[in-house]
Amino acid sequence: MDQPSYARIAADLRAKIVRGDLAPGVRLPARHELADEYRAAEGVVRQATEVLVREGMLVSRPGAGMFVRQRPQRRSLVRSWFRERQAGSPFAQQMEEQGRHGTWAYRSDTMQAPPEVRERLGLAVPDGDQHDVMRTAYVFTSADDEQPWMLSTSWEPLSLTKGTSIAFPEGGPHAGKGVTHRMAVVGVDVDAWDEEVWARTATREEAQQLGIGAGSIVMVAERSYFAGERVVEVADIVVPAESTKLVYNGPVGDS
Amino acid sequence: MDQPSYARIAADLRAKIVRGDLAPGVRLPARHELADEYRAAEGVVRQATEVLVREGMLVSRPGAGMFVRQRPQRRSLVRSWFRERQAGSPFAQQMEEQGRHGTWAYRSDTMQAPPEVRERLGLAVPDGDQHDVMRTAYVFTSADDEQPWMLSTSWEPLSLTKGTSIAFPEGGPHAGKGVTHRMAVVGVDVDAWDEEVWARTATREEAQQLGIGAGSIVMVAERSYFAGERVVEVADIVVPAESTKLVYNGPVGDS
DNA sequence: TCGAATTTGTGCGTATGTATC
DNA sequence: GGATACATACGCACAAATTCG
Numbered sequence: 076m077d078q079p080s081y082a083r084i085a086a087d088l089r090a091k092i093v094r095g096d097l098a099p100g101v102r103l104p105a106r107h108e109l110a111d112e113y114r115a116a117e118g119v120v121r122q123a124t125e126v127l128v129r130e131g132m133l134v135s136r137p138g139a140g141m142f143v144r145q146r147p148q149r150r151s152l153v154r155s156w157f158r159e160r161q162a163g164s165p166f167a168q169q170m171e172e173q174g175r176h177g178t179w180a181y182r183s184d185t186m187q188a189p190p191e192v193r194e195r196l197g198l199a200v201p202d203g204d205q206h207d208v209m210r211t212a213y214v215f216t217s218a219d220d221e222q223p224w225m226l227s228t229s230w231e232p233l234s235l236t237k238g239t240s241i242a243f244p245e246g247g248p249h250a251g252k253g254v255t256h257r258m259a260v261v262g263v264d265v266d267a268w269d270e271e272v273w274a275r276t277a278t279r280e281e282a283q284q285l286g287i288g289a290g291s292i293v294m295v296a297e298r299s300y301f302a303g304e305r306v307v308e309v310a311d312i313v314v315p316a317e318s319t320k321l322v323y324n325g326p327v328g329d330s
Numbered sequence: 331m332d333q334p335s336y337a338r339i340a341a342d343l344r345a346k347i348v349r350g351d352l353a354p355g356v357r358l359p360a361r362h363e364l365a366d367e368y369r370a371a372e373g374v375v376r377q378a379t380e381v382l383v384r385e386g387m388l389v390s391r392p393g394a395g396m397f398v399r400q401r402p403q404r405r406s407l408v409r410s411w412f413r414e415r416q417a418g419s420p421f422a423q424q425m426e427e428q429g430r431h432g433t434w435a436y437r438s439d440t441m442q443a444p445p446e447v448r449e450r451l452g453l454a455v456p457d458g459d460q461h462d463v464m465r466t467a468y469v470f471t472s473a474d475d476e477q478p479w480m481l482s483t484s485w486e487p488l489s490l491t492k493g494t495s496i497a498f499p500e501g502g503p504h505a506g507k508g509v510t511h512r513m514a515v516v517g518v519d520v521d522a523w524d525e526e527v528w529a530r531t532a533t534r535e536e537a538q539q540l541g542i543g544a545g546s547i548v549m550v551a552e553r554s555y556f557a558g559e560r561v562v563e564v565a566d567i568v569v570p571a572e573s574t575k576l577v578y579n580g581p582v583g584d585s
Numbered sequence: 586t587c588g589a590a591t592t593t594g595t596g597c598g599t600a601t602g603t604a605t606c
Numbered sequence: 607g608g609a610t611a612c613a614t615a616c617g618c619a620c621a622a623a624t625t626c627g
Contacts (some may be wrong), residue, residue: 078534079594079596079598080595081594081595082534083626091605096531105611105612106611106612107611115595115596115597116596116598117596117597117598118595118597119596119597119600121612121613122595122596124598124612126545129384129529129531129545130530131530134606135610135611135612136604136605136612137603137604137611137613138603138605138606138610138611138612139606139610139611139612140605140606140610140611141606141611141612149528154578155410155578155580190464212608219603236342246607255582258619265582266581266582267579267580267581268576268579268580268582269577269581270577270578270579271406271573271575271576271577272549272575272576272577272578273404273549273571273574273576274529274547274549275386275547275572276384276385276547283566288389290381290384292529292530292531292547293529294527294528294529294549300582303416311594313378316528316529316530317530319528320526320528321525321526321527321528322524322525322526322527323409323410323524323527324487324522324523324524324525325410325519325522325523325580326522327510327520327521327522327523327555334613334615335614336614337617360591360592360593361592361593362592370615371614371615371617372616372617372618373615373616374596374615374616376593377591377596377614377615388592390592390594391592391593391623391624392592392594392622392623392624393591393592393594393595393622393623393625394591394592394593394623394624394625395591395592395593396592396593422613439608440627462617500611512618529607550624587627588626588627589621589625589626589627590624590626590627591624591625591626591627592623592624592626593621593622593623594614594620594621594622594623595619595620595621595622596618596619596620596621596627597611597617597618597620598613598617598618599612599617600614600615600616601613601614601616602609602611602612602613602614602615603612603613603614604609604611604612604613604618605608605609605610605611605612606608606609606611
């Protein structure tokens, strides 16, 4: 009894799944049957299956049963590539290069930057409630399964873009052209990016938008675009960890 | 009763924590007291606190109580930097550049590559149980809190290194010099890397090694080093998501 | 040093609500 | 509509870790 009983049951079920003994899509025996089989209380079996649901091995459908997850291969979201092509190209192009299709919805608004964003963009403390950034929120949907799979929000300082033809990222003559191109229009030379990645549990709203279980894991990538030392755009990306990988690559130099 | 009772309690406690009403380090009232306060069963309170522990808002110490987490600032683990210096430098150097100190323990063994590793390294299916890779497992410990905070495992094909002075990454004249330098010794020119990042729940063993709660979230970074098209080393990194950020950066070119 | 009280982790059994088939 | 299955809730018991007098 080194490990608790629910962990032992979870481990056994997990092993059966990875061995293929329980195939993807297969329905597990009901709780009371498993409890019988493992000679444990129903509550204990429940703890075990909870663990596996959180791990993404099982999907539970109330009233129907618990099913072994069909493992969709993880989507690779390439966030940098030094060989194939340069960074900064717009989303649609990136997706096509990866052989994926999809659509996205967006919404742009001017607003007052929340404190974190203000700090990341290096903005001054605003007067009163004056708007100082353009926020654009995206929801990306895969054409394959018509399922939203990525949320993204970008902030650009109005001090750079206000009154210009690029004020709305997805409007005007330069719509959808990517930050680099758009910023060049107003004489800003975007030359570097920085991305900070971490993971956390999804908020209720994110879980709903992404069609994942409450409390599922999401990865967050916070990207900043630089023109010299100046941050000219920040963009946050949220993707489900169970179905997405973030991919980075680069050269190894020794000069 | 729009949302279940345990979610309501969790939300209330969460709000108290983010408002600072419950300060970091403070001990929560015991289960039965909270149950009393919220007029709910102990089991329900337990569900609520479990959620918050998984979110990293609470830390529970059996026998002692549940405490509001002291939010340590996230460690930044820089995984690429094109401006400051070149990639491929060994761990200690990276850490020092970030103003951090620490120690690491390691263990190297030859073994037969597990299937995933074999595939990533592009190795042939081995004869019988012949060893074909050198595996080195690291545990990195911070000097600040003497707490392990990163696990890493690297695999190198024996076909490249067997019988050479670099066969053991942490032994011989080139110990701790980094992949690029070491591989150069045997005439292999490492020129690129690729890293795939995702997140999942920690295994029991990982949670124990990293001193985090069972079922906490970890980030996994799978790095491959290339010499041309050939993969010459793969290295997996595991860090707690609650205390670590992975940082990438790069240039934006438009030629 | 030791023991008592407290607190969490785990396990058991039951009842009710709600979604699915 | 009825049967089945999961989600939630309640209450109790005990072991292990911690705290404190």
